[in-house]
Amino acid sequence: xxxxxxxxxxxxxxxxxxxxxxxxxxxxVFTSPLQAELGWSLSNxxxxxxxxxxxxxxxxxxxxxxxxxxxxxxxxxxxxxxxASGLAIAGFAVQLESLWLLYLGYGVLGGIGLGIGYITPVxxxxxxxxDRRGMATGLAIMGFGFAAMLASPAMEFMIETFSIAMxxxxxxGVYFVIMxxxxxxxxxxxxxxxxxxxxxxxxxxxxQDVVQLTANEAIKTRRFYFLWIMLFINVTCGIAILAVASPxxxxxxxxxxxxxxxMVGIMGVFNGGGRLAWAxxxxxxxxxxxxxxxxxxxxxxxxxxxxxxxxxxxxxxxFIIVSCYGGGFASIPAYIGDIFGTKQLGAIHGYxxxxxxxxxxxxxxISSTVYEATQSYTLTLYIFAGMFVVALLVSLxxxxxxxxxxxxxxxxGNSELAMEN
Numbered sequence: 455x456x457x458x459x460x461x462x463x464x465x466x467x468x469x470x471x472x473x474x475x476x477x478x479x480x481x482x483v484f485t486s487p488l489q490a491e492l493g494w495s496l497s498n499x500x501x502x503x504x505x506x507x508x509x510x511x512x513x514x515x516x517x518x519x520x521x522x523x524x525x526x527x528x529x530x531x532x533x534x535x536x537x538a539s540g541l542a543i544a545g546f547a548v549q550l551e552s553l554w555l556l557y558l559g560y561g562v563l564g565g566i567g568l569g570i571g572y573i574t575p576v577x578x579x580x581x582x583x584x585d586r587r588g589m590a591t592g593l594a595i596m597g598f599g600f601a602a603m604l605a606s607p608a609m610e611f612m613i614e615t616f617s618i619a620m621x622x623x624x625x626x627g628v629y630f631v632i633m634x635x636x637x638x639x640x641x642x643x644x645x646x647x648x649x650x651x652x653x654x655x656x657x658x659x660x661x662q663d664v665v666q667l668t669a670n671e672a673i674k675t676r677r678f679y680f681l682w683i684m685l686f687i688n689v690t691c692g693i694a695i696l697a698v699a700s701p702x703x704x705x706x707x708x709x710x711x712x713x714x715x716x717m718v719g720i721m722g723v724f725n726g727g728g729r730l731a732w733a734x735x736x737x738x739x740x741x742x743x744x745x746x747x748x749x750x751x752x753x754x755x756x757x758x759x760x761x762x763x764x765x766x767x768x769x770x771x772x773f774i775i776v777s778c779y780g781g782g783f784a785s786i787p788a789y790i791g792d793i794f795g796t797k798q799l800g801a802i803h804g805y806x807x808x809x810x811x812x813x814x815x816x817x818x819x820i821s822s823t824v825y826e827a828t829q830s831y832t833l834t835l836y837i838f839a840g841m842f843v844v845a846l847l848v849s850l851x852x853x854x855x856x857x858x859x860x861x862x863x864x865x866x867g868n869s870e871l872a873m874e875n
Contacts (some may be wrong), residue, residue, distance in 0.1 A: 459641060461582040461649060468575030468594035470636030471530060474629040475537055475571045476601025478506055478564070483609040487618050492551055502561050504814065509565025510572065511811020517570050518669060518804025526578040529800075530637025533571035538630035540564025545622030571633070572598070573807070575640065576787045577800030582643050587788035588741070592733025595784040599726030603719070665859055666795035669802045677793055678805070680852040684745055685786055686809035686816075687845040691752070691838040692779025694817035696721070699772060702831045706760065707768035717769050724773040725780040732781025733788065741789040742853050748778045749846040756839035760832040783810075793856060 481503040488499045521529040543559025575594045583590035605625075612621040672678050695702075699721060700714040709717065736744040755771050762768045790802050824834045 459639070459643075461643075463639060464582050464641075465579055465590055465593050467636040467639040468579050469597040470632050471533065471571050471575050472594050472597035473601045473604065474633050474636075475533070475568045476598035477605040477609075477625070477629070478503070478510075478568060479598075479602035480605040480609055481506070483606050483613070484618065487613050488548070491618060492548070492553075494553055498553055502556055505557055505561030506565040506568060507814040508811050509562055510568040511808050511814070513566040513569030514573050514804040514807040514810075515569075516804070517566075518573060518801030519798070521570065521574055521577060521800040521804070522669075522798050525642055526574050526640035527637055529570055529574040530633065530640050533567045533574060534630060534633035534637055535567070536563050537567025537571060537633065538626045540567055541622050541626035541629065545619040545626065548617075548619040548622065569804070569807070573800050573803050574637075577796075577803060578640055578642060580787055580791045580799055581647070581796050583649070585649060586734075586737055587791055588733040588736035588785060589730070591787040592730040592781075592784040595733070595780075595787075596726050596730040598783075599729045599780050600722070603722045603726070665793070666797040667802075669798045669805060672794045672798075672802045673805060675855070677852050677855040678802075680848050680855070681786065681789060681793075682806055682809045683848050684749075684845050684852075685782060685806060686813050687841045688748060688752075688779060688782035689810050689813035690817040690820070691756070691841060692776065692782070692817070693813055694821040694834070694838070695772065695775060696725075696779070697818045698821050698825070698831065703765075703768060703772070705831060707763055707765045709765055709769075713765070717772070720769075721773060721776045724777045728777025728780035729784035732777065733784035736785045736788060741785055741792055742849065742856060744781070744785055745789070746846065746849045748782060749842045749849055752778055753839050753842045753846065756835045756842065759835050793852075793859065 485496065485499050488494055489496060517529075520532075524532075540559045540561075540563035543563060544556055547553070547555035547559055576591050579590040579594055580587050609621055609625070612624060616624075667675075700711070700718050703709040703714045703717055704711065732744060732748075739747070752775060755775055759768070759771055762771065786806060787799065787803055790806065791799055794802055820837065821831075821834050824837065825831060
């Protein structure tokens, strides 16, 4: 069925939303200025970011059904309202010197906007790109990964030129406009939509929609929890590495503080680029093969890292790890579509993203606790390698379920064909 909407502009609208909400990863830019200006402790300021990620996971889980029921345009507008108002309230909180108002604005309201905004374009793009699910969702989620690179310099400039409060107000206005325009263009494809120039048989193969489950049906299956575990482990280890990348590189590979800071910036490129690259590769390799590849690569790298003292090699290995971290986020929506269908993909994706909320607490906790006990990152890296062994086993186990549902679908198709004849 033809539609007046251009699916590539739909994808661009998805990028617009993600590149706005992804600015949350640039929160550290505010850390020192808030400490210096208002005298708040590092832990108090950092908790704002943790709160935002927590509410991202919770709102994605609880609002997934809302996204499916109301559609991407309404959901995008709701996300816009929450996120922009959260930023504006954060600016007001700074003016009032109220830490609790900052938590409410940026952490709670902004976090809710993050969660709804994260799943809204993803579930929509999977339906617009049945032939290239991985590439389409990777494109949007790439925006989330790259956002901090774009936002950080602008934030630093505005803080130095104007004030912290004014920076929040400007960001609220700019992101409101970008997200508003993006949300207004979003919509579901019409029933029976088929992209022009795509062969029906190829599309059928690419979609692999052997089942169409609701979110409540999906969470009763083993494969849902297999996906949850794989994402949880990938994010736990990846986010922990991101949190300690600079001091770890200085300790193990002997990088200077300046070189380590540059490395962290380049890691942002691999985080964002890995989301698009790995998700696109998954369209050709298949999602099960991509996830197994993630875990095999990272088992090897985490075991080798503690003994690598050559600076360039150490950094290259970290870049590969971060690309797998980003790729895990970008490939999961297409994986959900493959094994649960697209009927309630947004809601299922929301449930799966609770793994992100949990990993955001567990990863940094493991790395900081183990380091404080041992004064070394070596044991932490070995623990993460062990976790990836578990993830690898799960990535193999889920194939049993996938083969089973494919076999059942094939038998059902043969039965229907026999009845028609």
